Amino acid sequence: MSTTPTLDRSIIERQELHAQRTGRAVVAGAFSPRQLWQALPGAVRKLGPRAQLRNPVMFVVWVGSVLVTGLSVADPSLFAWLIAAWLWFTVLFANLAETVAEGRGKAQADTLRRTRTETVARRLRADGSEEAVPGTALRIGDRVVVEAGEVVPGDGDIVEGIATVDESAITGESAPVIRESGGDRSAVTGGATVLSDRIVVQVTTKPGESFVDRMIALVEGAQRQKTPNEIALTILLSTLTIIFLLTVVALQPMAGYSGAQQSLVVLTALLVCLIPTTIGALLSAIGIAGMDRLVQRNVLATSGRAVEAAGDVDTLLLDKTGTITFGNRQATELLPAEGVSLAELAAAARLSSLADPTPEGRSIIELCARAHELPAEATAGEAAAQFVPFTAQTRMSGLDLNGCRIRKGAASAVAGWVDEADGGLPRGLQDKVDRISREGGTPLVVAEKNGAEQNGDGGRVLGLIRLSDVVKPGMATRFAELRAMGIRTVMITGDNPLTAKAIAAEAGVDDHLAEATPEDKMALIRREQSGGRLVAMTGDGTNDAPALAQADVGVAMNTGTAAAKEAGNMVDLDSDPTKLIDIVEIGKQLLITRGALTTFSVANDLAKYFAILPAMFMVLHPSLGALNIMRLATPQSAILSAVIFNALIIVALIPLALRGVRYRPTTAARLLRRNLLVYGLGGVLTPFAGIFLIDLLVRLIPGI
């Protein structure tokens, strides 16, 4: 990937900014109780049967609510009315969870929609003349002209020209980016503003189907389809519901035989308490919130399926440049020549780079400042020096100070400058130069000449600066975490095998692919997948498109080509390849949240039995009072307390469903132990306390 240094610098800064913004753990937006109030009208609107049919568990609750309401009208009693009311609350709270989640998605969508302001496009006719058409009239293949100050009317590729573009409306990133025709940076997104120059854009999407349009539909939940795992879980929850339905249906003849016929109100209350309402109510909210967490990180997924697949990823393919290493080379070592002290070399190296504005030059200053405690800025005396900039002819840069000339540059150039007649380096040094080159680094030679130029004195070679790829700090720990999570990391690089191996070892990746061509990449993905493993990768170029399409999770960079974005199933608006790791964590967190709340929901049933069964049959078999271990006041208060707990726990868990269960990368065994303890054991114990406390209040109601 060839990039200009300034652009790279901005990517690094953005990555650092991103890391600061998000911290290490997966987090999501804050949840405030006010959102519940705002969602209330929407939740009430969903109380109709049509909205409930989509969710089998909540549909049973809905039918139960209707039934008990009817029974309360037919045979009014305070108890029946209270049960009816709380059953309706149960349905309402489930609606509330979904509405809150959707509301958060809508807020995201509104932000995105603001970029969809109506624009007038300057369409090019076949003869080259322009016509003004509304942006919505553009079709695929149309070519439009966009000049400085104008808004790009739709997604497309630049086919002519180069321009700086402000994409802040879409990405929130204020630094303008450069887009040019040809190559991998030709894509522009509708809604971006061109800041300079003139470009011709070929439209690649139909109006209403642009990238942002699709994302809006997705985050609003309009196109939300159940993901495979959600469907499987729904089947299991439905099965549990059927089992409990049978349990309650069979209970009536058993109770009748025993001489304690139960009222339909009580049986319905028991059924609603037993079926997995907690997870049934929160299931869709969890899915929407997972999507939402991605959007908050400026990642747009084309389907919920992709988010789920992210949690399952076994192999991560990571591009070396920009992902594992900084995008440019940095000074990592000073190697003095024979008879030169390290301090002397450091001083010269620093001087030679004082006026070098490139990242490489700056990295030399930083190295000298860090390792040799030399000032990072030019002193007043040094500022008076005459700087010699790098030119393609000399292939050196440096400065002249008080008659001392210091240069640094490519080995052959500096050698020639030092001794024009000889043209060689001392043998020891030449070996080191060769070694650094072999290892994939770039050697720079530093030399000095004392006295005036015309003296014709041979100069002195002081030593070497090694420039090499620097692995971003923290990457090794990150990969170790991924390994603990069971994810294999493979570094992809165009470097030669030796360099690739050295960097792979330093970064701590599990494997690497050197001198990688797009075909190699594709073959690697296929090989991994043939072993049943799921592969995630990032890419931005058109030649990445086939691999992005083949990968199970393909994250296209927003700076990439339209082809790449079309092929992947996610787009990162920040174009930050490291985010792939976050995406995997979000996918995992989504699945964990689902599993944890399911476990919690099922584990809750035990306490409810201990509340309701003695209440039902204590009159018949006083000995069953021994099961009333919570010492609930009366049969009616016990049943009502269980129903109230069952409803309130939904509201109590909405924040958790939206935020997601806390996730730290670790082994599956540890995760399981922790979550089983918290949500399994916690799920058994919590309702005992909850129902007991609610009963303390409920028993105060006269007549209960």
Add this chain to the structure above:
Amino acid sequence: MSPTVAGLVQVSALLLVLVAVYVPFGNYLAHVYTSDKHWRVERALYRLVRVDPGTEQRWTVYAAGVLGFSFLSIVLLYLLQRLQPLLPFDFGRAAVEPSVAFNTAISFVTNTNWQSYVPETTLGHSVQMAGLTVQNFVSAAVGMAVAVALVRGFARSGTDRLGNFWVDLVRGTVRVLLPISFAAAILLVGLGAVMSLRAGVDVTGVDGRQSTLALAPAASQEVIKMLGTNGGGIFNANSGHPFENPNGASNLLEYLLVLVIPVSLTRAFGVMVGNPRQGHVLAAVMGVIWGSLLSVAWWAETHPNGTATLAAGAALEGKEVRLGIPSSVLFGMATTGTSTGGVDSMHDSYTGLGGGVLLLNMLLGEVTPGGVGTGLYNILVLAVIAVFLAGLMVGRTPEYLGKKLGRVQITAAAIAILAMPAVVLLGAGAALAQPGELDAALNNDGPHGLSEVLYAYASTANNNGSAFAGLTVTSDFFQSTLGLAMLFGRFVPILAVLALAGSLAAQKRVEPGVGSLPTHGPMFGVLVGGTVVLVAALTFFPALALGPIAEALK
């Protein structure tokens, strides 16, 4: 030796033998179902029924084989009973009544061996030997074949073939059941069991009265009755009859035979999926649940709370004095935990808690350790459910043994676990809703009567076949509903399990890494055990509360 010491000695002996044979016998079972060599006698059989043992079958064909073979068996067994007077050794006994013949045919083909007839007076030796004993072998072999097909589903990768049902059926019979039965029958005869083709022997009792003691080829049928977890006695008193089970030693041998295949099959499973620890953890789950329930039942029977039993000091009613309480409890635990249903004591006479434990053993879904084959596939289905529930909590699409559990797998597993509770609850509910039927059928009322009805449907739906007794099931209502309970309880799970096996085999197998849920350690054991107990407890808590729990707390 006090009964307690004797009981402990038996438990130790049982454990010792099971531990000793577990690895070699489990490995042998795995070899039986994976070897590509055919014995000569097997080849002859394949030629006879025109089966090519080399071809493998899709799950649908495999399932069609199971269903076709079972249906044909039911018809043949029905005809044999109806045509009894035409057969030798009929001792003048009449053709079996249609409703009884129907119920019995289903009962023996489904490996239930629920008996709504008195063997000594209803069946001659021909029907016993050519009909019931044959089914004792093949119904057990069918159970193992289905289990093995499911194991292949986990072990294989990217194929639509599950093996050949006919080969699995023949091998299970020829290589496993027949040799052990042969050896054990001789041992049992040596211990005093009866083996005779005579109708009976005339004796003069101590009171001077003449009576005829029925005789039968008991030892041979007794052995396969236990080994194949069948349970249908050749005498009405089942293993309580001294001709079937003469003494403590034969008692030990019999429940050992019951447990040996179901327990060792977990080893075969582990070997076949390439990691024996996967099987060990399932064996441990079975053992821990079984051991805990055994302690409860043992304690309950030695600490009774009824007036009469308190006076006696122990609940000996309905138990053989020559066997004693611990032996009876061990036998009852072994046969209810394995869908055998043979009894050496009357479960109806157990204490509320003790009888409740035996009932619970079945309501757990026959997984502790369950019937031959059925126990393994039932616990694997529950493991699939457990993995799906908890597997999500490690942040991946749940996977078990490298196979992903998605919509198809969960649907199949859900149908398999839904069948039994549905049949038990609907059956018992329907029966209890009919006071007329109950008045005629029930000996007891109150919680104990409820337990009797619940037990009958639990026993048939789980293909156990033991009777709590105290419930007369000869009416058309009970004959037909219990018959249907056996059919649904057997074949719905089998179909679902084979569908599950087919969908698993089609998947590529991914070697599990540190990121996937570990399924071989104690953690997973707790998870599977918890799921087994929780599913049963949540489903049957209300029913148990009105039956055994109410009785026990009295």
